[in-house]
Amino acid sequence: MAAAPYALGRFRAHTDFGPRADDFTGVVAGDEVAPLATLLPAAPDLDALLADWPALLKLLGDAVDEARAGQRWADLVRPVSDFTRLAPLRPGQIFQSGANYKTHVVQLMTAAAAEQGDDDPDATHLQATALMEERAAHGIPYVFIGLASAICGPDDHVLLPDIGTQHDWELELGVVIGVEAYRVEAADALRHVAGYVIANDLTTRDRVFRPDMPGLGTDWLAGKNSPTFLPLGPWLVPAPFVPDPAGLRVTLKLNGQTMQDETTADMIFGVPELIAHVSAITPLRPGDLLLTGSPAGNGAHYGRYLQPGDVMESTITGAEAAFGTQHNRCVQP
Secondary structure, eight states, X not given: OOSSOOEEEEEEOEETTEEOSOOEEEEEETTEEEXXXXXXXXXXXXXXXXXXXXXXXXXXXXXXXXXXXXXXXXXXXXXXXXXXXXXXXXXSOEEEEESOBHHHHHHHHHHHHHHTTOSOHHXXXXXXXXXXXXXXXXXXXXXXXXXXXXEEOTTSOEEOOTTOSOEEOOEEEEEEEOSOBSSOOGGGXXXXXXXXXXXXXXXXXXXXXXXXXXXXXXXXXXXHOSTTOEEEEEEEEEGGGOSOTTSOEEEEXXXXXXXXXXXXXXXXXXXXXXXXXXXXXXXXXXXXXXXXXXXXXXXXXXXXXXXXXXXXXXXXXOSSSOOOEEEEEEEOO
């Protein structure tokens, strides 16, 4: 790996007459980006890197170090602001973890009880906390499938569909797989991670449960997979620059006001346990995306859901390389 940290992003160049389709993968350091294809011709984009991640990541680190040691880096880089930032990858499979932050689940359970006329919120809070402690000690993760068609870029508008009204933010740490994982133990799971990415896994809460079929549980197709409901990126941070995925801070601001601000240490099941759980069922392959759940501070807790004109600003901090920041404005379709 390179001595100095970097991240990977995907970009689109512009002309004075609008966008043109010459997307490229770049190596990001600070506010500058260098074309991956120039630094490492053998792997011109992220898909090629992921095809042989461990070996090519080593070669890329060497190439970045060499370029930075001389004049070549200055000759290659351009300001990130010269380009449109795109979602850094189009995953093969998307696995979404639900109810995976202790405080978040307690808030949701307390809010749901309040809607049903609960007259003892303190007792409900204590009961919910005890349930989360029991789940962490003896339970298993709750994971479902998402659609890549919901992905949008880190600066794209989020379209609020008319299929519901309770559109909610859910900022999460995303895990990108770099080496196939099938039936791996938690102790070995992190060896299969390529890197980490910001993901805002939005939910239309009044479409999660089907009133016409209450016995069938959740309807995640309607609740989570509307177009633009998964802003991703801007950067993929290689795993070596994230020494402890349980030591990151997840922060979302809505119109400048902090709504979510929690560390990944509040996860009920950490990244290794989630990988072990999913890989016990089906193979995780390079390029797959595993979402790890959202911390406390969602709209359901505040009783305030997304409206046209709202702006979400989303960050994850605590790694050696910067994750970047998402800026997504909510609009009507």
